[in-house]
Structure formats: structure tokens, C-alpha cells
Amino acid sequence: MNRHGILLPLLLLSLICQTGCWDRREVNEVSVVTGMAIDTGEEMKYRLTVEVINSPELNQQQGGAAAPAIVYWREGHTIAELAQKMNTGLTRDLVFSHMRLLVISLDVAREGLFDFLDYLERSREIRNDFEIILARKGKAADVLQITYPVQKVPSIKLNTQMQTLKREWGGDPDIRLKDIVNSLMSPGREPVMSIVKIRGSAEEGKSVSNMEKVTPDALVFMDGLAIFKEDKYVGSLPVEAIPYVLLADNKLRETVISAACRENASERFTVDLKDTRAKIKMAVKDDIPQIHLGIEVEGQIDGTECADDLSKKKVYQAYESRTETVLAQRLKDVIVLVQTRYGSDIFGFGEEMNRQQHDYFQRVKGRWNIQFSKAAVSVKVNAKLRRAGLVTNTFKAVEQKEG
Amino acid sequence: MHSPLLERISILQQFVLIFLFQVGSAIVVGAGAADAKQDLWIAEIVACAIGLILVVIYVYILRLKPGYDLYDILSLVFGRWPGRLLAVLYILYFFYISARVLRDFTELLIIDVLPETPLEIVTLLFILTVIYMVYMGIEVLGRMSETFVPYFITFVLLITLFLIFGQDISVENLLPVLGDGWEPVLKVVFPELVTFPYGETVVLMIIMAHTTHPRYMPLTALLATVLSGSVLSYHAFLMIAVLGGDMVARSTFPLLSVVREVSIANFIERLDALVVFIMMVGIFVKVSLFFYGGLKGLEFLTRIPFRHFVLPCGLMVGFLSIIIAANFAEHIEEGVQIVPLFFHVPFQIIIPVLLLAVLLIQRWRQRRVKRHGFRGTLQKWK
Structure with a gap:
């Protein structure tokens, strides 16, 4: 009896309360x-x-x-x-x-x-x-x-x-x-x-x-x-710089770049970079940050304007090295532009510095943006092109050979 | 009354109770993040190690006087009246912490889920449930914990899985490890992280005294503590990896902020309810155990079965949890600055250590008497 004496009012009370009138939203x-x-x-x-x-x-x-x-x-x-x-x-x-x-x-x-x-x-x-x-x-x-x-x-x-x-x-x-x-x-x-x-x-x-x-x-x-x-x-x-900003921050998933087949050539080839990774190494020399970016990209050739035989390993290697040079150059240009014009570390290099050179960063964190704009940046790209679509040799190369 | 005074819980129930009790609110509140930042997970490990020592002390005291609970031992050791005075202090302490813990939960509920509902209503509903269950007895609490612990663990694992698949985890948030040395870590370990939650296990000295298998009681308590330590450290790790140290430090309920990040294919998202459930189970166990601890103290003092006190004291605890702080900041400030030092340290560390010391000296003397006989002792005194 005693048990029911408490149970019944409790149940009734919870009935009233559990309707949730206050936070009801239909x-x-x-x-x-x-x-x-x-x-x-x-x-x-x-x-x-x-x-x-x-x-x-x-x-x-x-x-x-x-x-x-x-x-x-x-x-x-x-x-x-x-x-x-x-x-x-x-x-x-x-x-x-x-x-x-x-x-x-x-x-x-x-x-x-x-x-x-x-x-x-x-x-x-x-x-x-x-x-x-x-x-x-x-x-x-x-x-x-x-x-x-x-x-x-x-x-x-x-x-x-x-x-x-x-x-x-x-x-x-x-x-x-x-x-x-x-x-x-x-x-x-x-x-x-x-x-x-x-x-x-x-x-x-x-x-x-x-x-x-x-x-x-x-x-x-x-x-x-x-x-x-x-x-x-x-x-x-400009919007063209965004993939490079993401790349320096190791956030890029996929991008497409085009580059001249050979230096100073007007014809271009295009590669689709799919697996991009950036390894950032921080060092300090004479109080100046040294930022080393090691970029690993993998991709495929999307198209070429040049008369190159894409069934040859040598051509792949040549394109890889062109990709590496161009990518490194552009990435560096973007970083230097941000350093010199804005002096604002949008790449999160400071956070990386904090992880790798904690004592140094703690010392300079109040003026990190100044240190960032002084930083020496070096970029090393390692590109691997794996395949080139449904066609091996471009028709242009065949035409030239026959003609 | 309709039930004997003594109730016993099984060893598995004891394990589950200790685990839920320790993980309960600590998992959501994220104590210590303000100073330790990305090293919080290390702090949790250190705190667990020290917490283990505390638990060993509690368990050892109980083993030295098998069959007696905290209140009995207090009056056995310090005498009838000093023991009773200490018992009164413990009762107040337990009721107060019970109210604090309840407030932790009601605040979470109102901040995240029910912003329009008055605090009083949420508190009343919760405390009425606690009253009902404690009235039914500690065995019911034990069984409830057994029932809910699989859900608890499943939800904790689900959150991890969702975070992994949602690519929300970035381990580099944890770097630099110990960048500023051990100092900020140790600062949060004592008294904050050791007393909350490991030191609070002191209230379990009332329940652990009456398990079905006293022989396995110490081992169970230690294993449960190690498990909750690992879960807490793992969650600190998870929170930092998802939010970053600074964000965890600023977050009201870090685990909640973490779960709000989950969004898989715009379909699995808005999982706040998981965290609310996790916290609810833990808080339920915690509030009930502290409440029960206080009630048992009243029973010890008055020799009246504790069930007579359940309803009035429960409503008092509920009321206390409402008036305890005028706003959330006051609640947290008291919890971080005042409670650990002035309440936790004496009740969780100083008194138990004293108890143990006296008990050990007593035992040492008894052994001497046994070994050398009464005369042997006298000879030594010459």
C-alpha cells in the first residue's frame, strides 16, 4: 500500500510534466x-x-x-x-x-x-x-x-x-x-x-x-x-591561387594544372593531380623561420598539345619533371606574394612552427606575422604521373611522323 | 519495514556502478582543459594513476574492517561522538555534491536541448526519478546500471566511429606534446582531476562494504577505475583531436561540441541526444549514489531505515541544486575553485588517509600483542 501511495502521484506528475510544452515546435x-x-x-x-x-x-x-x-x-x-x-x-x-x-x-x-x-x-x-x-x-x-x-x-x-x-x-x-x-x-x-x-x-x-x-x-x-x-x-x-594555398596547408584533395611541354614552348599539357600531400618542415636559422615544403603529387595526364609520344616512359618522366618545376614555382610565387603584399600567415605555418619548434614559436608568437613575412621558403615537389587516358600516342605525333 | 536494512549488490553491478560513477559527468564537462589544453589526455592518465592510489586506500580501509561501511568505521576509529560528527559532515558533503552534479546535468539539458523549459521543472522530474529509484533500493540502481551500460558503451563507440568516418579527427592537434613542460599538466591533475571523479569514489565505500563477493571487491574497484581512466583519457584525446586544445578549453561541454561536428553525408548528424544520453546515465548513477550515501548516513545516525528520508531529503537536494548558484558561471567557478580544495580534499583524501593510518597502527599493535604476548610488549617498554 505504501509503495502505491508514492507511485501513483509520481506517475501522474510525470504525465503532466513530460509533455514538454515549453520546447514544443511543430x-x-x-x-x-x-x-x-x-x-x-x-x-x-x-x-x-x-x-x-x-x-x-x-x-x-x-x-x-x-x-x-x-x-x-x-x-x-x-x-x-x-x-x-x-x-x-x-x-x-x-x-x-x-x-x-x-x-x-x-x-x-x-x-x-x-x-x-x-x-x-x-x-x-x-x-x-x-x-x-x-x-x-x-x-x-x-x-x-x-x-x-x-x-x-x-x-x-x-x-x-x-x-x-x-x-x-x-x-x-x-x-x-x-x-x-x-x-x-x-x-x-x-x-x-x-x-x-x-x-x-x-x-x-x-x-x-x-x-x-x-x-x-x-x-x-x-x-x-x-x-x-x-x-x-x-x-x-585570385581564384587561381586557391589550390596552391590549400596545397601549402595540406588540405588540397584534387586539382588540375597545365604547363608548357618544354620551357618557353607555347604548347601545353594538362595533368589532373589526385593524391596530393604536403610535408612541412620547420627550422630556424638566425631567428628567421625556414619553411621547407615537401610536396608529393600523383596524377594522370589529361591532354597534351605537343607532339609527344605518350607511350614512352621518357615522355612521362619529362612531363613529371615539368610538373614539378611549374608546381614548385607557382606555389612559391603564391606564398611569396602573400608574404610580401599582405604579411598574413593564411597557410597556418605558425601552427606548424608551434608543433615543431615550440620554444621558438612561443618566443615570437606575438609578432609571428612579421617573422612569417621574413621566412625563407623552399619547395620541393615530387610528381608521379601514372597514366594518360584512353589513347597512348597523340594523333599529332603520328601525323607529324607520317607527314 | 518491508525490506531488511542491508542490501547487497553483485560484483558485476559494483564494477558497472564504479565505472559509470567515475565516467559519468567527467566525460562531458571536460574539467582541466583550460590549463592543460592539448595535453589534457596526459593529465587524465596521471590523474588516473593518482586516483588509483586513492581507490586503493578506500578499498584497503574496507578490507581491514570487513562488513563495516564508511560510517561504521568512522565511529569505530574515532570514537562514538567524533565519529558521529564526522558522519554528519559526510552526509552534508554527499548531499551537496549530489545537488552539484544534478545541476551540471540540468544546465546541459537547458543549454542544449530544452532552452524554454524552466530549470525547476527539469530538476524536479530528474530528482523525482532519483527518489523513486533510491526508494526501491540500491539493488535496483545496480540493475539499472547493468541495463544501461551496453547502451553507454555503444554510444561512446558510435561517436568515435562517426568522427573517424566524417574525417573530423586531425591528430596534429595534439602536437606539441608537453610543449610547455609538465607544469600546466600537473597543475590540473591536483586537485581538480584527481578529486573529480576518482576521489569522489569515497561515497562508494558505503556500497562496496556490502557486495556479494567481498573477496573480489578490491580487484573490481581497481579494474573499474583503470577502465574509466582509459575512457576519460581517450575522450580527452578525441576532443582535442577534433576541436583543438583552445576550443576544448573554451567549450562549455566539449563532448557535446565534438558530437555537433559529426556530419556524414548530410545524413548522420545532430547527434546531441547521444551525448545527453551518455551524460544522463552517468549523472543518474552519480546523483543516486551520493544521495544514497547521505541517506545511509542518516540511517546510521538515527537507526531509522533510510527509506523514511528519501522523499524529503530528495526534494531538498533538488531544491539545493536550484539555489546553489544564481547562474552557470557561478556554478562552474565554485566547482573549480572552492569545491575541490575545501570539500574534496578533506573528505576524499585527508580523512580517509587518517582513517587508514589509525587502522594500520591499531593492527600493528594487535599483531605485536599477538606475537609477543602482553609481556613482550611490556619488556620492550622497559
Whole structure:
């Protein structure tokens, strides 16, 4: 009896409590935010734009005529405050946990990232799985409004585009929130992020009719790498340099390069590098860092313009050595450019220095960027070309021999 | 009452209880990361080694007085009234730690899963469950642990697997090993990591005294401690490899941050619930054991079966866990700066070591008397 005397009220109480009334969120009462854009405001510090999905439009059968997403903006002093205030224009409770993209404008990047990153990192809804990019021209909000026929929601289109670009060509550093925060905190690394630009007219790209044309009125494309110092934007590299930046950081998965068959020749061959590895050795000589990059690449020949017989081992060796020279030269050029023009260690060499020469790095970490720009860099590439597609000897070589 | 005063748990249940008890909250809270950074896993190993010494002390005390638990031994050794005074202090200590541990969990729940739900409700639900189970007895707790430990281990392994397949692990985060020497490592080892969780095993002196196979009790306790030490060190390793030392140091619940990284093919992700489950099992065992430890003390003092105290004391523990700190920062600050030094060290180290010392001297004297007879002792005194 005694046992039941306690059990029964307990059970009843748990019935009442376990319904979870406070944190109940029904799917038909929320809107999923897929993208966020941060601009500087005209009256207040920030202008936050959110893009929410208009989910019926994404349905294969029913979707079609209406816009796939809705964009709303508002100005305010902090992003944290604005994120909760978006219902001034949107009807449903916003869910940020499925965000795919964060765009920031150049002005915001020049003023610094510290102020709003804290909120993003702290918020329980915002995860570490969205891309962060910089819109160099115009408003960051525009990027969220350019429609695209295949991936109808602009944020999802860009996210997919960046993932594919990284996989196929190594043209995107795949920067997430955690990467930015880590590089802001680490004395031996500076943040980078991809730059996007709008090709065509941003105004016309905002309508559904943009999805009806073979050549869309406007298209968002990747246009380089933004370089930061501390949390402020200092400059950029062209998109061509991104694979090399990733290579120096040992993050490159695949890329394609072309090089002249022989020195000073105008014909080129193209190789697809698939297995790339960078071994970084750090040394210090007379207080100046010595950075030795040992690069191992494996790949296949994608095509050649020269009359070389690709069934010969000797030709492979010649191409390998050309690949090595060209790759080493370009990699070195990119590093030296960053050293001299920006003096900002975007490659994370400082972190490597901390691992390998801990005492030295602890001594110089306050002025690492200066040490980095003084550093002597040497690159050694070892390229191995394994195969050359479906054809051995190029028709050009055969033609020349016969003719 | 409807059950005898003494309850016994099996040796496997004891093993599982000690393991869950030690791993429980330590695995999620990530104590010590602020100073040790990427060497936290080394600190965990050192702490486990020192923790083993503590556990040996506890177990040895129990072996010297088989069949008696902590409270009995206290009054056997220090006399009736000093022993009772110490017992009162231990009871307060156990109830307080029970409330602290409960708060650890409710905070995690509110920060990550139920932001809109009031703390009071979460606490009430949790403590009511604890009350119910402790009312049913320690055997029920033992069986519950046995039931949940396979899930616990599976989830821990799953997290590892997901991290490996998601390519979230980068081992170079662990370098440089001991870059700043041993100092920052040893600083977190004592008192922080030794007392939490190994020193807290002191509360198990109440349960370990009554196992079904007292002969294997010491071995089980040591094996369980080694296992939890390895699990904790392994998790420190994992957290650093995924997040990096700095991030672990800043994270409120590092294991939770680690699991939030998991994203395999945009399909296996948002696994926060795994961590909440892991922590829930551990905290449940921990809160219950501390609570039970305090209740047994009341039983010892009043000679009234502890079940009479379960409901009122449980509600008090729940209430205490709510008013214990006005905010999360206060809670953590107290936990890091005050509790280890002023509560853990005396109750986990000083008193047990004293106990052991007195017991050993007693035994030594008895042996002398046995060996030389009473006269032999007197001759020596001449």
C-alpha cells in the first residue's frame, strides 16, 4: 500500500510534466532559415538578411510558379538581437539549425568579424556546417536572392557549388565557423574565406524569371580568396591561387594544372593531380623561420598539345619533371606574394612552427606575422604521373611522323 | 519495514556502478582543459594513476574492517561522538555534491536541448526519478546500471566511429606534446582531476562494504577505475583531436561540441541526444549514489531505515541544486575553485588517509600483542 501511495502521484506528475510544452515546435509552425547575410546598416551597425525556404515550391510535383525562398532584412545593433526580431516581417518561428550559408559584405569584413562571431558560436541552433563567404561587390544580401534553376534556393545552390568546386578542383577553402574562430584565436594562422561575385544584373536575377533562361540574367560565381589579418579584411588572391594555398596547408584533395611541354614552348599539357600531400618542415636559422615544403603529387595526364609520344616512359618522366618545376614555382610565387603584399600567415605555418619548434614559436608568437613575412621558403615537389587516358600516342605525333 | 536494512549488490553491478560513477559527468564537462589544453589526455592518465592510489586506500580501509561501511568505521576509529560528527559532515558533503552534479546535468539539458523549459521543472522530474529509484533500493540502481551500460558503451563507440568516418579527427592537434613542460599538466591533475571523479569514489565505500563477493571487491574497484581512466583519457584525446586544445578549453561541454561536428553525408548528424544520453546515465548513477550515501548516513545516525528520508531529503537536494548558484558561471567557478580544495580534499583524501593510518597502527599493535604476548610488549617498554 505504501509503495502505491508514492507511485501513483509520481506517475501522474510525470504525465503532466513530460509533455514538454515549453520546447514544443511543430514543423508547420516554423520556417527553416537556409541563408544569412550580414551588411553594414545605414542607421544602425548591422543589416541582417535572412533567407527562409518557401517549402511547397521545392516539391517536385507542385512547385513551380512562386519564389522558392523569401528574403527579409532589418537593421539593428547586434546580430543576436536581429535574429530574434525577424518576425517583424516573417510569420513563423525561425529555425537556424539548417543554415547553409553565411554571406558577409566587404564593409563588414573591413570593420572586423569579432563582434558577431561570438553570437554565432554561442547559439545552440547554429551549427558548424555552413559555409562562410564574402561578397565583394554590392550588398551581401543580393547573393541570397539570385535564383538558379537546379538548386532553387540560392544558399543551397552556393553551398553545393562550393562543395563541388572543392572536390573537383580545390578552388574553395571550405571555411566554416570553427575554422574562422580557430584561426582568429591561433597566433599562427590568419583567416581566409571565399569571395563571390554576381555576374550580370543583380536586380533582374532576383526574380523567378531568372530560372527560365538558358543564360540566367545573373549568376553568382566564385571570385577569389579573401585574406584577413586578425579579424579584418586586408586583400584578396585570385581564384587561381586557391589550390596552391590549400596545397601549402595540406588540405588540397584534387586539382588540375597545365604547363608548357618544354620551357618557353607555347604548347601545353594538362595533368589532373589526385593524391596530393604536403610535408612541412620547420627550422630556424638566425631567428628567421625556414619553411621547407615537401610536396608529393600523383596524377594522370589529361591532354597534351605537343607532339609527344605518350607511350614512352621518357615522355612521362619529362612531363613529371615539368610538373614539378611549374608546381614548385607557382606555389612559391603564391606564398611569396602573400608574404610580401599582405604579411598574413593564411597557410597556418605558425601552427606548424608551434608543433615543431615550440620554444621558438612561443618566443615570437606575438609578432609571428612579421617573422612569417621574413621566412625563407623552399619547395620541393615530387610528381608521379601514372597514366594518360584512353589513347597512348597523340594523333599529332603520328601525323607529324607520317607527314 | 518491508525490506531488511542491508542490501547487497553483485560484483558485476559494483564494477558497472564504479565505472559509470567515475565516467559519468567527467566525460562531458571536460574539467582541466583550460590549463592543460592539448595535453589534457596526459593529465587524465596521471590523474588516473593518482586516483588509483586513492581507490586503493578506500578499498584497503574496507578490507581491514570487513562488513563495516564508511560510517561504521568512522565511529569505530574515532570514537562514538567524533565519529558521529564526522558522519554528519559526510552526509552534508554527499548531499551537496549530489545537488552539484544534478545541476551540471540540468544546465546541459537547458543549454542544449530544452532552452524554454524552466530549470525547476527539469530538476524536479530528474530528482523525482532519483527518489523513486533510491526508494526501491540500491539493488535496483545496480540493475539499472547493468541495463544501461551496453547502451553507454555503444554510444561512446558510435561517436568515435562517426568522427573517424566524417574525417573530423586531425591528430596534429595534439602536437606539441608537453610543449610547455609538465607544469600546466600537473597543475590540473591536483586537485581538480584527481578529486573529480576518482576521489569522489569515497561515497562508494558505503556500497562496496556490502557486495556479494567481498573477496573480489578490491580487484573490481581497481579494474573499474583503470577502465574509466582509459575512457576519460581517450575522450580527452578525441576532443582535442577534433576541436583543438583552445576550443576544448573554451567549450562549455566539449563532448557535446565534438558530437555537433559529426556530419556524414548530410545524413548522420545532430547527434546531441547521444551525448545527453551518455551524460544522463552517468549523472543518474552519480546523483543516486551520493544521495544514497547521505541517506545511509542518516540511517546510521538515527537507526531509522533510510527509506523514511528519501522523499524529503530528495526534494531538498533538488531544491539545493536550484539555489546553489544564481547562474552557470557561478556554478562552474565554485566547482573549480572552492569545491575541490575545501570539500574534496578533506573528505576524499585527508580523512580517509587518517582513517587508514589509525587502522594500520591499531593492527600493528594487535599483531605485536599477538606475537609477543602482553609481556613482550611490556619488556620492550622497559
